[in-house]
Amino acid sequence: MKYLILIHSNPKSRAVWETLTDEQRHAFGKGHMELSAALAESGELVVSEGLVDPSLAKWVSVRDDRTLTSDGPFAEAKEHLAGFYLVECESYERAVEIAARAPDALYGAVEVRPVLDMSTWDL
Amino acid sequence: MTPSVEDLLRDLAPQVLGALVRRYGGFDTCEDAAQEALLAAALQWPEEGLPDNPRGWLITVASRRRTELWRTDTARRRREENLAVQAPPAPEPLPAVDDTLALFLLCCHPALTGVSQVALTLRAVGGLGTGEIARAFLVPESTVGQRISRAKQRIRASGAEFRMPPPEELPERVATVLRVLYLIFTEGHTASSGTALNRVDLTTEAIRLTRQLHTRLPDDGEVTGLLALMLLTDARRPARTLPNGALVPLAEQDRSRWDAPAITEGKELITTALATARIGPYQLQAAIAAVHAEAATSEDTDWYQILGLYTLLDSIAPGPMVSLNRVVAHAMVHGPHAALGQLAEAERDPALAGHHRVHAVRAHLLDQAGERDAAREAYLLAARTTLSLPEQRYLEARARAVADSGTDRPSTGGQD
Numbered sequence: 001m002k003y004l005i006l007i008h009s010n011p012k013s014r015a016v017w018e019t020l021t022d023e024q025r026h027a028f029g030k031g032h033m034e035l036s037a038a039l040a041e042s043g044e045l046v047v048s049e050g051l052v053d054p055s056l057a058k059w060v061s062v063r064d065d066r067t068l069t070s071d072g073p074f075a076e077a078k079e080h081l082a083g084f085y086l087v088e089c090e091s092y093e094r095a096v097e098i099a100a101r102a103p104d105a106l107y108g109a110v111e112v113r114p115v116l117d118m119s120t121w122d123l
Numbered sequence: 124m125t126p127s128v129e130d131l132l133r134d135l136a137p138q139v140l141g142a143l144v145r146r147y148g149g150f151d152t153c154e155d156a157a158q159e160a161l162l163a164a165a166l167q168w169p170e171e172g173l174p175d176n177p178r179g180w181l182i183t184v185a186s187r188r189r190t191e192l193w194r195t196d197t198a199r200r201r202r203e204e205n206l207a208v209q210a211p212p213a214p215e216p217l218p219a220v221d222d223t224l225a226l227f228l229l230c231c232h233p234a235l236t237g238v239s240q241v242a243l244t245l246r247a248v249g250g251l252g253t254g255e256i257a258r259a260f261l262v263p264e265s266t267v268g269q270r271i272s273r274a275k276q277r278i279r280a281s282g283a284e285f286r287m288p289p290p291e292e293l294p295e296r297v298a299t300v301l302r303v304l305y306l307i308f309t310e311g312h313t314a315s316s317g318t319a320l321n322r323v324d325l326t327t328e329a330i331r332l333t334r335q336l337h338t339r340l341p342d343d344g345e346v347t348g349l350l351a352l353m354l355l356t357d358a359r360r361p362a363r364t365l366p367n368g369a370l371v372p373l374a375e376q377d378r379s380r381w382d383a384p385a386i387t388e389g390k391e392l393i394t395t396a397l398a399t400a401r402i403g404p405y406q407l408q409a410a411i412a413a414v415h416a417e418a419a420t421s422e423d424t425d426w427y428q429i430l431g432l433y434t435l436l437d438s439i440a441p442g443p444m445v446s447l448n449r450v451v452a453h454a455m456v457h458g459p460h461a462a463l464g465q466l467a468e469a470e471r472d473p474a475l476a477g478h479h480r481v482h483a484v485r486a487h488l489l490d491q492a493g494e495r496d497a498a499r500e501a502y503l504l505a506a507r508t509t510l511s512l513p514e515q516r517y518l519e520a521r522a523r524a525v526a527d528s529g530t531d532r533p534s535t536g537g538q539d
Contacts, residue, residue, distance in 0.1 A: 043239065043270030046262050088262055090237055116512040 002046060002088045002115035003095035005102065009082040013108040031103035032083075039087060039098065050083035086115075128168050131177060132161050133331075136250025139181040141222025143189060144285045150229065151275035154247055156189035157181075161250055223248065224339040225287055227332075230274075231300040234281040239274035240303045241310075242267050248335070249328055259325050260310065297340065301349050301405065304333050308353050326357050344400020347392050348409045354389035355412035358382040369520075370513040374421040386416045404440035407432055426455035443474040447484055459491040479508035483518060490525055499525045 020028070032050070039045035054077065058069045085102070089095055092114065099110045139160065143153040160181045174180040230244040245251045245259075253271065257264040288296050311325025333350045340346045362376035371377075393409040400406070411432045418424040433449035446469040454462030466485055475481050486501035502522035506515050 040265070040269060041273070043242075043266055043273050046266060088238065088260075088266070114510050116510055116515070 001091070001095075002086060003092070003098075004113050004115055005085040005087065005095065005099045006081060006111040006113065007050075007083040007102060007104050008079050008108075008111065010079040010108070013104065016107040028103045031101075035098070035101050035103075036085070038101075039085070044087045044089045044094075044098070046086040046088055048083070048085040051081055054080040128165070128173070131173075132164055132168075132181075133250040135178050135181055136161055137223040137226045137248045137335075138178060138221065139185055140247055141226055141285075142182050143185055145222060146186070147189060147193075148285075149193075150278060150285055151272075152192050153185075153189055154275065156185045156192055158246065158252070159188045160185035162252070221339070222285070223335055225285055227300045227336060227339075228288060228296050229278065229283060229285055231296070231303045232278060232281065232283045233296075233299060234277050234283060235274050237303070237306060239270045239277070240299070241306055242270040243274040244300075244303055244332070245307065245328065246271055249332055251328070259328075297343060297346065300336065301345060304329050304336070305349060305405075307332070308356075326353075326360070329353060330357065342400065344396040345403040345405045347396040347400065348403060348406030351389040351393040351396065351409035352405055352412055354385045354392070355409060355416055358385035358389065358416065364513075368513065370517050372517065373415065376421075378419065381416070389413065390416065402435075402439070404436060407436040407439070411436075424455070426452055430456050443469075443472055443478070444480070446472065447475065447480055450484060451487075454488055454491065459488040463488050463492070477508075479505050479510070482508060483514075486518070486521065490521070495525050 017025075036045060036048050039048070055071075058071060061068050085098070087095060087098055089098065092112075095112050095114075099105060099112045102110045104110050136157065140154060140157040143157055144150050147153060163184055164177070164181060168174070168177075226248050227244065230247050231240045235243065242256055245256050246253065251259075253267045254264050257267040260267070287293075307325050308329035311327070311329060330350070330353050333346070333353060337343075337346050337350050358381050359373070359376060361382060362378065362380040363371055363373075365371060389409065390413050393406060393413050396406050397410060411429055414425050414428050414432070430449070430452040433445065433452050437445050437449055447466075450462050450465045450469055453465050463485070466481065466488065470476055470481055482501050482505035486498050486505055489495075489498035489501055499522050502518050502525065506518035506522065509515050509518065
């Protein structure tokens with residue numbers, strides 16, 4: 001089963017980030033790198049990326065066959081996606097275990113969502 | 124590559140690897156060498172034609188490659204210097220021992236995780252390349268490479284050997300192989316597998332590998348049962364999706380589109396197994412699939428027999444999905460109201476509490492009982508909580524149908 005581990009950024013997590021020392025911030029980044037390396041080593045990592053600031057996002061829509069883009073985010077968006085891990089592992093429990101190793105879980109909460117599965121129908 | 128060269132290579136893959144490990148030991152290096160020999164053959168044979176002795180050719184090339192790999196291993200260089208340099212062996216130097224079964228057991232060793240067992244089995248026994256496995260599972264090639272190398276490390280670390288386990292361990296070890304093959308099959312049993320170009324057909328591969336295992340263990344009823352179950356389930360594939368990818372539940376499938384030869388073969392296999400072998404869960408599931416296959420229309424389904432088989436399955440291999448399917452069969456025999464009571468009973472199992480399949484079954488039962496509002500709510504709840512996208516679409520469509528019309532009869536639960 002594949003699981004997406006989502007790391008959100010929200011006012012609370014940003015406030016916590018402000019209070020961290022340089023050393024703690026360094027450990028934070030290193031924690032993510034170590035987690036990615038460990039998951040690659042165990043063969044559980046599908047892909048993991050951090051995302052740039054949402055002010056660099058573009059919103060895309062197609063109207064009358066024309067592609068329209070506009071810049072984001074919208075002013076009221078307080079929470080945005082900051083990064084993710086797509087893992088394939090044995091169980092939901094294991095995915096939670098992996099999520100618990102994301103440094104963000106120490107300060108806020110990390111979201112784990114099972115990926116929709118096409119394989120279990122009609123057996 | 125022509126299909127025939129590909130098929131030949133895939134059939135020879137476990138034999139070549141088996142011969143190599145038998146001669147040299149060291150499963151991991153031999154596995155790499157065998158892969159490279161298969162790759163070389165895949166490139167050369169379509170151009171230059173088949174060699175006189177394809178198996179001997181592969182063993183020779185793989186042996187040479189294995190020697191090279193072994194030489195580059197600096198830790199061993201000194202030892203090697205003290206030994207005569209190993210000349211590549213002559214073609215066909217070994218008795219034609221069939222090591223496929225030992226290879227299956229090693230790849231599905233209990234020390235490995237499920238995903239590693241799957242990857243290693245597909246590569247070492249199935250002869251698939253790492254890239255092909257990666258495309259089949261929609262994960263990066265490096266991920267599959269890591270899973271395979273980790274699996275080989277673990278095999279080495281756990282001291283697992285390339286030989287047959289003692290007879291008393293065999294049933295348990297074979298059961299693990301069956302679980303891995305079943306995993307490969309279910310992964311391949313997807314609505315999208317037919318359309319994705321370049322995706323190895325895992326269903327076909329699982330059937331091919333199970334057939335190989337069946338050839339080695341013809342008297343094992345569970346191996347036969349799993350092969351029959353796969354054939355009978357896969358036989359419905361042409362009817363289970365619409366061209367747009369939407370799912371068609373069992374009760375609504377156009378049965379004329381089922382694969383008749385596969386059904387015939389599956390039925391013959393399960394009939395033999397049930398008559399001769401000790402009964403087991405795969406055989407019972409295959410028997411249930413056979414009862415469905417025997418019904419010319421959904422209405423002709425022998426639900427008494429299916430209920431009996433589920434009751435038997437529930438007694439020898441109880442599980443949440445078995446209880447749930449038994450409730451569906453119960454509804455077909457004794458009506459939706461009786462089954463709703465059974466469902467409430469089954470839901471006390473923590474594994475089922477709040478499970479989307481419970482919601483889906485409840486929705487179908489309420490629908491059959493004519494309780495449209497409650498059915499619609501349950502369909503929507505099931506749609507929200509399922510992990511399967513085609514199932515989600517199907518359940519949402521059912522919810523709409525219940526809302527739109529009181530006469531639209533539901534299917535019998537979609538699954539058998």
